[in-house]
Each structure stands twice: as C-alpha cells, then as structure tokens.
Amino acid sequence: MIRMTEPSKITGVPDHQPAAGGIAARARASVGPKYLTGLNPEQRDAVETLDGPVLVLAGAGTGKTRVLTTRIAHILSQGRARPSEILSVTFTNKAAREMKHRLGQMLGQAVEGMPWLGTFHSIGGRILRTHAELAQLKSNFTVLDTDDQVRLLKQLLQADNIDDKRWPARMLAGLIDGWKNRGLTPSQVPAGEAAVFANGKGGKLYASYQERLKILNAADFGDLLLEDIRIFREHPDILRQYQQRFKYILVDEYQDTNVAQYLWLRLLSQAPAKPASPTVIPGRLEEPNPESGDESSARDSGSAPSAHPGMTAVGPTKNICCVGDDDQSIYGWRGAEVDNILRFDHDFPGAKVIRLERNYRSTGHILAAASHLIAHNEGRLGKTLRTEDQDGEKVTVTGSWDSEEEARGIGEEIEQIQRQGEKLNEIAILVRASYQMREFEDRFVTLGLPYRVIGGPRFYERAEIRDALAYLRVINSPADDLAFERIVNVPKRGLGDATVQMLHDHARKRRIPLFEAARAVVETDELKPKARGSLRDVVAQFDRWRAQREVTAHTDLAQIVLDESGYTEMWQKDRSADAAGRLENLKELVRSMEEFENLQGFLEHISLVMDRDSGADEDAVSLMTLHSAKGLEFDNVFLPGWEEGLFPSQRTLDEQGRAGLEEERRLGHVGLTRARRRAKIYFATNRRIHGTWSTTIPSRFLDELPAANVEITESKGGSAWGGTGGYGASRFDDMEAFGSTYSTPGWQRAQANRNKGGSRNGGGGRGGFEEEASNFSSSSSSGPDFGSFSSRRRGPLTIEGELVAKSTGTTSEFSLSDRVFHQKFGYGRVTRIDGNKLTIAFDKAGEKKVVDSFVQRA
DNA sequence: CCAACCAGATTTTTT
DNA sequence: ATCTGGTTGG
Numbered sequence: 001m002i003r004m005t006e007p008s009k010i011t012g013v014p015d016h017q018p019a020a021g022g023i024a025a026r027a028r029a030s031v032g033p034k035y036l037t038g039l040n041p042e043q044r045d046a047v048e049t050l051d052g053p054v055l056v057l058a059g060a061g062t063g064k065t066r067v068l069t070t071r072i073a074h075i076l077s078q079g080r081a082r083p084s085e086i087l088s089v090t091f092t093n094k095a096a097r098e099m100k101h102r103l104g105q106m107l108g109q110a111v112e113g114m115p116w117l118g119t120f121h122s123i124g125g126r127i128l129r130t131h132a133e134l135a136q137l138k139s140n141f142t143v144l145d146t147d148d149q150v151r152l153l154k155q156l157l158q159a160d161n162i163d164d165k166r167w168p169a170r171m172l173a174g175l176i177d178g179w180k181n182r183g184l185t186p187s188q189v190p191a192g193e194a195a196v197f198a199n200g201k202g203g204k205l206y207a208s209y210q211e212r213l214k215i216l217n218a219a220d221f222g223d224l225l226l227e228d229i230r231i232f233r234e235h236p237d238i239l240r241q242y243q244q245r246f247k248y249i250l251v252d253e254y255q256d257t258n259v260a261q262y263l264w265l266r267l268l269s270q271a272p273a274k275p276a277s278p279t280v281i282p283g284r285l286e287e288p289n290p291e292s293g294d295e296s297s298a299r300d301s302g303s304a305p306s307a308h309p310g311m312t313a314v315g316p317t318k319n320i321c322c323v324g325d326d327d328q329s330i331y332g333w334r335g336a337e338v339d340n341i342l343r344f345d346h347d348f349p350g351a352k353v354i355r356l357e358r359n360y361r362s363t364g365h366i367l368a369a370a371s372h373l374i375a376h377n378e379g380r381l382g383k384t385l386r387t388e389d390q391d392g393e394k395v396t397v398t399g400s401w402d403s404e405e406e407a408r409g410i411g412e413e414i415e416q417i418q419r420q421g422e423k424l425n426e427i428a429i430l431v432r433a434s435y436q437m438r439e440f441e442d443r444f445v446t447l448g449l450p451y452r453v454i455g456g457p458r459f460y461e462r463a464e465i466r467d468a469l470a471y472l473r474v475i476n477s478p479a480d481d482l483a484f485e486r487i488v489n490v491p492k493r494g495l496g497d498a499t500v501q502m503l504h505d506h507a508r509k510r511r512i513p514l515f516e517a518a519r520a521v522v523e524t525d526e527l528k529p530k531a532r533g534s535l536r537d538v539v540a541q542f543d544r545w546r547a548q549r550e551v552t553a554h555t556d557l558a559q560i561v562l563d564e565s566g567y568t569e570m571w572q573k574d575r576s577a578d579a580a581g582r583l584e585n586l587k588e589l590v591r592s593m594e595e596f597e598n599l600q601g602f603l604e605h606i607s608l609v610m611d612r613d614s615g616a617d618e619d620a621v622s623l624m625t626l627h628s629a630k631g632l633e634f635d636n637v638f639l640p641g642w643e644e645g646l647f648p649s650q651r652t653l654d655e656q657g658r659a660g661l662e663e664e665r666r667l668g669h670v671g672l673t674r675a676r677r678r679a680k681i682y683f684a685t686n687r688r689i690h691g692t693w694s695t696t697i698p699s700r701f702l703d704e705l706p707a708a709n710v711e712i713t714e715s716k717g718g719s720a721w722g723g724t725g726g727y728g729a730s731r732f733d734d735m736e737a738f739g740s741t742y743s744t745p746g747w748q749r750a751q752a753n754r755n756k757g758g759s760r761n762g763g764g765g766r767g768g769f770e771e772e773a774s775n776f777s778s779s780s781s782s783g784p785d786f787g788s789f790s791s792r793r794r795g796p797l798t799i800e801g802e803l804v805a806k807s808t809g810t811t812s813e814f815s816l817s818d819r820v821f822h823q824k825f826g827y828g829r830v831t832r833i834d835g836n837k838l839t840i841a842f843d844k845a846g847e848k849k850v851v852d853s854f855v856q857r858a
Numbered sequence: 859c860c861a862a863c864c865a866g867a868t869t870t871t872t873t
Numbered sequence: 874a875t876c877t878g879g880t881t882g883g
Binding site: 091092093119120121122124125143145146220221222224256330331333334432433434435455458492494496497498607608609625626627628646649651652667689690 | 859860867868869870871872873
C-alpha cells in the first residue's frame with residue numbers, strides 16, 4: 001500500500017485551536033484528560049513531561065507506541081503546539097502508519113494535520129526538496145535505491161579502469177553508505193579510510209559519485225539526511241526556521257539511529273553545544289569528529305537568535321523526546337549507534353530519563369527468561385521488566401537430531417496448538433537467518449499448513465516494479481540515464497551492450513543525457529539498420545507518451561506505457577511460475593498510483609513510501625527472521641536454530657567481537673519477548689549449511705537462561721534427541737555450566753536419557769545414534785526436492801496469503817496425470833494421489849508432495 | 859544478441 | 874547446494 005499525507009490536506013483540528021480541547025475540558029474536572037486514564041505512572045510521566053529533553057527507555061511490551069501517540073495527543077490538547085509544529089520520526093513506514101492510525105483513533109481526523117510525522121528519510125527528503133537548489137539538485141530529484149546506486153558506481157569504476165572484480169561496486173556502495181551513515185561528506189572522510197578502496201581511490205570515487213548524482217538530478221537514501229545536515233550547517237537561517245517550527249520532536253526507536261540521524265536531530269532540536277574538544281565523546285569516533293562542525297554551527301545559531309528580527313522571538317526548542325530500548329538494538333551492522341541512546345543524557349544535558357518496565361505482553365516465565373538472558377550484556381542502561389501477569393508456561397528448550405527433525409517437530413506442535421483451537425495468526429517461527437526458512441516452508445507445504453513469509457524482497461525492489469518505474473522515470477525526466485539504461489532493452493529490442501556503449505560515448509562527448517544521445521544517433525547511420533530502427537521506435541514512443549502525459553490521467557498513462565512498450569506482453573508470454581505474480585504486481589502498482597495526484601508526485605514518493613502491505617488476513621503461521629519480528633507479538637513463538645555459529649552468528653562474532661555477541665544476545669531477547677504466552681526454543685545437533693552437513697553445539701545463550709523458568713523437553717518430531725550421538729558433546733548438558741538448579745521433570749528425563757541412551761528406542765547410546773543416522777540418511781534422500789524447492793524462493797510470486805489451503809479432508813478432485821499449476825512450483829503433472837495429498841512432478845521444481853488445495857488445474 | 863556454462867559468495871534490512 | 878553474475882561460444 002502506498003500512503004502519504006499531503007501537508008495541504010491539513011484538516012480536522014483547526015490550527016489555532018488545541019486539538020481534542022473538548023476532551024481536555026470535559027476531563028479536567030475529574031482526574032485529567034480521558035486519554036491519560038489507563039496509563040501507569042511511568043507512562044503518564046513520559047506523556048506529561050513536556051519540557052526539556054526526555055529519554056523514555058521502553059522495554060519490550062511496555063506500551064512504547066501508546067506513550068508516543070498519547071504524548072502527541074497531550075501536546076495538542078494542551079495547546080502547546082499545533083499539529084504542524086510537531087516533528088515525529090520513525091524508521092519505517094509501517095511504524096509511521098501505525099502511529100497515524102492510533103493518533104487517528106484518539107483524535108479523529110486530526111492526524112491528517114500531522115504533516116511532519118514520517119520516517120527519517122521521508123521527512124529528510126521533504127526538507128531536501130524544499131532546498132534542493134542548495135544541494136545542486138532540482139526539487140524533483142530522483143531517489144536512487146541500492147540497485148541504481150550500484151549500477152552508477154559500476155560505471156564510475158569502469159570509467160576509472162578499476163577492476164570491479166577486485167573492487168566490487170557493492171563494496172564501494174557499502175563504504176559510501178557507511179560514510180553517509182556517519183554524517184561524512186567526501187571531504188570529511190578520514191584519509192586513512194578513504195584509501196582502503198582501490199588503492200587509495202575510495203575518497204575520490206565518493207566525490208565523483210556525488211558529482212554524478214547531481215548531474216543525474218538524483219540523491220541516494222543517505223543524501224536525504226546528509227544533504228539536510230550540510231544545508232543546516234551552511235545556512236543557519238534555514239536551520240533556525242526549522243528549529244522554530246518544530247516545538248516538539250519525538251523519535252521512535254532511538255536505539256536504531258545512526259550518527260547522521262543523530263546529527264540531524266541534534267541540529268533540529270538545538271541542544272546546547274558541548275565544548276568541541278577532542279575528548280568530548282570518549283570512545284565514540286577516533287577520526288576527526290564530524291560533530292565538531294555541527295556543534296559550532298548549532299551554537300552559533302543558538303547564540304544569535306536576533307539575527308532574524310523578522311522572526312518571532314522563540315527560544316530554541318529543546319523539547320525532544322526519544323523513545324527506545326537499548327536492549328532491542330539489533331541494527332548495529334547497518335550503522336545504528338547504540339551509543340546514541342547510551343549517551344543521551346550526555347548529549348542532551350538535563351535530560352529526564354524515564355524507564356518503562358512494566359510489561360503488558362508476556363507471562364512471568366517468558367519475561368524472566370528474556371530478562372535473565374539480556375542481563376548477561378554489559379553495555380546497557382539496565383531495566384528490569386516486570387509483569388503482573390501469571391507465570392504461565394515455562395519456556396521450553398528442545399533438542400533435535402537435525403534441522404529437519406526440528407522442522408518436523410515444530411510442525412507437529414503447531415498442528416497440536418491448532419487443534420486446541422488457537423489461531424495460526426498467533427503463531428510465529430523466528431529464525432536467525434533466512435535460509436532456515438526453507439525447511440519450514442517445505443514442511444508446511446507437505447502438511448498443508450498455511451503460512452506466510454514476512455520480510456524478504458520489498459515490493460518496489462522487484463524487477464518488474466523497478467522496470468515499470470524506470471519507464472515512468474524516463475517519461476518524467478529525460479535526464480534519468482539510469483532508468484533509460486535499465487529499460488532500453490527490456491523487453492528485448494535488439495539494443496544490447498554495444499548499442500548502449502555507443503550511446504554512452506555519444507552522450508559523454510556532447511554532454512547530453514542518454515535519451516537525447518539516442519535521438520541524435522538515430523539520425524546518423526552509426527548503428528546497424530535493425531538497432532537503429534528499434535531505437536528510433538523507442539525514442540518515438542517516449543515522445544508520444546510525454547505528449548500524452550498532458551492529456552491523460554497518470555494511472556492510464558502508466559497502463560498505456562506498459563502495454564505499448566510490450567512490457568506486459570513480455571510477462572504474458574513468459575511461462576515461468578512467477579509470471580502471473582509479476583503481472584499481478586504490475587496491476588497493483590498501477591492501482592497504487594491512484595493515491596497520488598500526478599506522475600511527478602508518485603515518483604517523488606514512491607521509493608520512500610512504498611512497502612508491501614501486510615497481506616491477506618488469512619489465518620496462517622508467520623515465518624520470519626528475528627530482525628523482522630521486532631515490534632511484533634504473538635501468543636506462540638517458536639525459536640529454532642539456537643546453535644553456536646548460527647545463533648549467535650559466527651560471522652557477527654568474528655567481525656564485531658564482544659559487541660557482536662551482545663547484539664546477538666539482544667536479538668535473542670527480542671525473540672523471546674515477542675511471545676505472549678508460549679516461547680519455545682530449539683536446537684539441532686546437525687545442520688546443513690551451504691549444502692554440507694555439520695555437527696553443531698547448542699547455543700551459549702541456552703546456558704544463560706534461568707533454570708527456574710525453563711523446561712527441557714524432548715523433541716516431538718518422532719525421535720529422541722537423547723543418545724550419546726550429538727547431545728553428549730554439548731556444553732548444554734554440562735550441569736556445571738547450566739547450573740545445578742534444574743529439577744524439572746523434563747530435565748531429569750533428559751538427564752536420564754543422556755545416561756541411558758535414546759529414549760525412544762531405549763537401546764544404548766550407540767543404537768540410538770544409528771537409528772537416528774538412518775533416519776538422517778532417508779531425509780537426506782529428499783535432497784533433490786529440497787534443492788529445487790529453493791529455485792522458487794527467488795520469485796516474486798509470494799503474494800502473501802495465496803498459499804492458503806481452502807479445504808482438507810475430502811478426496812482429491814484431481815486425477816492421475818492431471819496437468820496442474822502451483823503458485824510456488826509452477827506447472828507439473830500429478831503422479832500419485834493419496835487422499836487430498838498429491839505427488840506432483842513439477843516441470844522445474846522436481847517431484848513434491850503437495851496438498852491438493854494448493855494447486856489448480858492448468 | 860542470446861544461450862549455456864563457470865566461478866564466487868552465501869546474516870540480519872530500511873529507506 | 875544453489876543462486877548470481879559474468880564470460881564464453883554459437
């Protein structure tokens with residue numbers, strides 16, 4: 001879904017009158033405004049402390065969003081600020097949408113009047129568009145995504161004769177991103193760092209990349225904030241304007257902010273500057289401190305408010321309220337600085353810190369387990385979550401022989417939970433790495449258990465969407481070389497690399513965009529007749545579309561472009577399994593354009609605002625990574641793969657050492673605290689990674705769970721985890737390490753199993769091992785299945801909710817050798833029927849067992 | 859210009 | 874093991 005709020009649409013609350021004034025007035029007689037009732041004392045404090053900087057440390061499930069939205073309501077109802085004077089930033093569109101929604105519920109239509117509620121990037125982008133000329137851009141600049149960014153860099157590397165094998169463009173993109181995340185413009189990048197790429201050319205490449213962006217009238221995501229920062233620093237008058245406008249600033253998920261976001265916020269919030277000595281921030285940045293510039297300019301503008309006599313004399317606002325949880329900081333690897341939150345009261349002197357520690361989500365055992373785990377971290381502000389809920393069920397820890405048994409066991413437990421009448425929507429499987437998902441998907445497909453994958457490629461990252469957008473971009477801005485290059489030969493028109501290269505040469509020589517180069521080249525005979533003809537058609541088509549733009553609605557125009565270009569046809573002719581999904585996506589794209597005024601408006605916002613809607617509301621198990629689970633909650637949470645190397649991830653440990661370990665631990669904490677009533681942890685002794693089986697040992701995090709709140713259970717996957725096979729080697733069964741307080745029946749049973757051997761076959765350890773080993777080999781014989789299964793993971797076809805079984809139990813309506821179509825596997829032929837379970841030989845995906853409601857007759 | 863083959867990588871994700 | 878992207882051969 002695409003949503004945006006036009007600033008012009010401010011309605012509902014008249015600006016001159018406090019919002020919800022009626023409520024406030026009505027309630028004043030009694031205990032206070034109605035919206036404050038039901039808040040606990042800390043929450044209420046967080047809402048009512050309006051003056052000065054406030055840091056709300058909101059543990060998981062403590063009502064963070066409620067505090068944020070209520071605080072906004074409070075500010076409005078107290079008449080402290082108008083809706084347009086509140087800056088409220090989130091990280092994701094989803095979070096922004098959620099806040100708008102909840103505000104809407106509290107205040108009626110007033111949300112429409114919150115023009116500055118949005119993501120860092122959308123707001124940063126808005127500000128940048130307003131002052132685009134100060135960044136050598138036009139206000140209609142294009143926002144490049146990662147893909148465009150990399151392609152552009154690749155061109156720069158080629159132009160510089162740099163071997164992009166040895167120095168991949170992706171790597172440079174990562175470096176530049178990292179610099180931008182830290183608020184560094186090309187000239188501010190420390191020389192040592194700039195030199196690491198391509199024998200010292202890194203810094204120069206960053207600079208020429210920025211130059212190219214200006215020529216293309218484009219900005220990347222990082223620029224949306226970085227250019228703002230630069231403008232703020234170089235033009236104190238503009239900064240002051242915003243500082244005066246924003247009477248209140250609210251920040252969600254503060255623990256995820258990076259340095260650039262921090263600087264941006266600091267400039268806007270006009271915190272008093274600290275002395276710019278090299279030691280201001282111990283252990284922060286070793287390099288020349290990028291903040292020093294900010295601090296002086298912040299101080300300058302702050303100390304000279306009278307410089308603009310025309311402006312109302314409003315003091316600098318320091319009313320910034322950041323909400324976050326250091327224990328949920330899991331994005332360090334992409335530039336988030338936990339330090340930002342850890343140092344808050346240092347950066348914003350006089351800050352009031354409020355801790356929300358009452359958890360309204362999880363039962364006692366779950367909360368205790370999560371708290372105990374996170375307590376092993378050192379670098380934290382420290383909170384103690386408490387609940388008034390019952391203890392509930394203990395967190396379970398279950399070992400399995402291998403990852404397949406793990407999936408099987410979880411599948412069975414889910415079916416059991418389902419039989420107890422619980423909703424699949426209340427069940428989630430949270431994995432560390434996405435490759436773990438495949439096993440569960442495979443299992444669920446076999447079981448006919450509806451599931452949905454959350455996360456994965458975003459809607460606007462899909463090839464067909466990006467292609468369609470590229471067409472529109474070229475129409476909108478003939479100078480958009482990247483877009484032109486992307487679609488000049490899509491669908492295939494016989495305009496290959498040679499032609500494009502030629503156009504590039506031409507364009508460079510004359511300093512004109514590729515499109516204009518094409519127009520010129522068509523008039524010459526430099527191209528072979530075939531290519532020349534094609535290219536002439538392309539140019540003519542775009543000219544025609546541009547003319548039509550004046551008289552045609554933008555949605556119709558998009559449809560026309562897709563049809564006339566042959567793009568729709570290209571996918572219609574494509575017989576692959578995901579072609580239908582792609583066409584569906586294209587329709588959705590056109591549909592989504594309706595929400596925008598015109599093509600320009602659509603393109604300006606699309607890259608920032610477009611995300612996948614949460615899909616159908618069909619009852620289904622959710623499958624996602626721990627990262628994408630942040631902010632969500634479920635009654636039942638399954639946490640597979642708690643093994644050393646996988647979780648905590650070896651790579652994180654290698655690259656980031658202790659800090660990495662702590663971040664992984666926070667990830668575990670996030671996982672556990674997603675659960676309302678049941679949290680179930682699993683580990684397997686054997687796991688296949690990159691095709692090879694390897695033996696793993698249980699995660700150290702298991703040892704860090706509090707014995708009193710955890711129960712060790714046996715795998716329900718049909719086989720025991722006991723036996724000397726893998727379990728005997730694990731540190732998890734080391735009583736010393738695990739603590740001696742274990743006395744649960746489960747633990748004792750596990751103990752007994754360990755000594756006796758496998759519980760199911762009752763034989764000696766060795767016997768148990770062999771039994772399992774044969775089990776293992778039979779499962780590995782399904783290897784080919786597996787492999788082909790993944791071939792569809794790529795596809796865009798996963799329209800959520802589509803994989804929902806409609807009925808079960810009836811005899812199949814299919815017959816042998818029926819030609820069928822499956823959303824994930826494509827076309828195939830039925831080779832066996834077993835009740836409602838079909839065995840199908842898929843053309844591409846190989847043979848699979850599938851429940852009949854998942855397929856349709858082809 | 860296209861298909862078929864081969865080497866390299868392969869956590870996590872937002873905008 | 875598998876997916877990607879690039880190179881090679883037709």
